[in-house]
Amino acid sequence: MTLRLGVNIDHVATIRNARGGAHPDPVRAARQAAESGADGITAHLREDRRHITDQDIDRLMAEIELPLNLEMATTEEMLEIALRHKPHAVCLVPEKREERTTEGGLDVAAGHNHIAPYVRQLADSGIRVSLFIEPDPVQIAVAEAMGAAVVELHTGAYCEAALAGDGAEVKRHLELIRAGAVEAHKRGLEVHAGHGLTYDTVKPVAAIPEIIELNIGHFLIGEAIFRGLREAVTTMRGLMVEARRS
Numbered sequence: 641m642t643l644r645l646g647v648n649i650d651h652v653a654t655i656r657n658a659r660g661g662a663h664p665d666p667v668r669a670a671r672q673a674a675e676s677g678a679d680g681i682t683a684h685l686r687e688d689r690r691h692i693t694d695q696d697i698d699r700l701m702a703e704i705e706l707p708l709n710l711e712m713a714t715t716e717e718m719l720e721i722a723l724r725h726k727p728h729a730v731c732l733v734p735e736k737r738e739e740r741t742t743e744g745g746l747d748v749a750a751g752h753n754h755i756a757p758y759v760r761q762l763a764d765s766g767i768r769v770s771l772f773i774e775p776d777p778v779q780i781a782v783a784e785a786m787g788a789a790v791v792e793l794h795t796g797a798y799c800e801a802a803l804a805g806d807g808a809e810v811k812r813h814l815e816l817i818r819a820g821a822v823e824a825h826k827r828g829l830e831v832h833a834g835h836g837l838t839y840d841t842v843k844p845v846a847a848i849p850e851i852i853e854l855n856i857g858h859f860l861i862g863e864a865i866f867r868g869l870r871e872a873v874t875t876m877r878g879l880m881v882e883a884r885r886s
């Protein structure tokens with residue numbers, strides 16, 4: 641199975657919004673990512689609109705040919721927006737206003753009764769539904785029972801351990817991701833992964849054969865400051881291909 645790269649362009653909008661106005665334009669970034677070999681564009685429309693705005697979603701849908709993976713919280717407002725736009729995929733994520741980023745997977749086991757109707761309505765309208773969860777067998781089983789097509793396994797704890805230089809924790813988290821990917825694949829779920837991935841951490845995750853998509857944002861946009869977005873995306877893609885080959 642080939643490995644797709646979804647480029648998350650949220651933080652182009654973060655920089656734009658620091659000054660207001662239109663520059664830098666996340667849609668232009670999406671276009672460059674597409675030209676550089678990305679397979680999809682990911683954008684998180686947060687409730688507080690701190691980066692991506694409603695107008696960005698309108699434009700991404702109208703101007704970009706690559707499939708859009710819309711990340712969103714399970715709220716009525718977001719559901720209405722998703723059903724109106726019908727993006728290729730919706731990834732349901734937990735969201736707290738006080739957090740800086742998505743700090744952990746969606747607890748689909750505890751939140752079953754709240755989340756299941758969102759999965760159903762989105763899936764019924766033809767949208768591919770992904771659940772952003774921890775690589776945990778209980779969460780994976782509930783995701784399957786809910787009728788999600790995809791699970792995206794949260795790689796944040798693995799990347800944090802790598803940043804801290806804690807080899808034992810890196811190994812432990814990687815093993816959890818590996819086992820989670822095997823379990824989800826066995827249950828017929830499509831397996832994605834993401835959060836916090838960098839040039840240094842991408843290869844062991846990319847090497848897991850059951851994973852068919854990585855969604856990467858913050859590092860690529862940061863790296864683009866130094867090397868340009870095209871080169872950042874091309875380099876990341878190259879590392880993914882290398883990992884898959886070996």
Ligand code: PXP
Pocket residue numbers: 648650684711731733741742772792833834835836837855856857858859
């Ligand atoms: N996948 C999901 C579901 C996310 O919420 C995020 C962050 O918005 C990412 C992937 C990308 O994470 P990062 O920006 O750390 O690469």
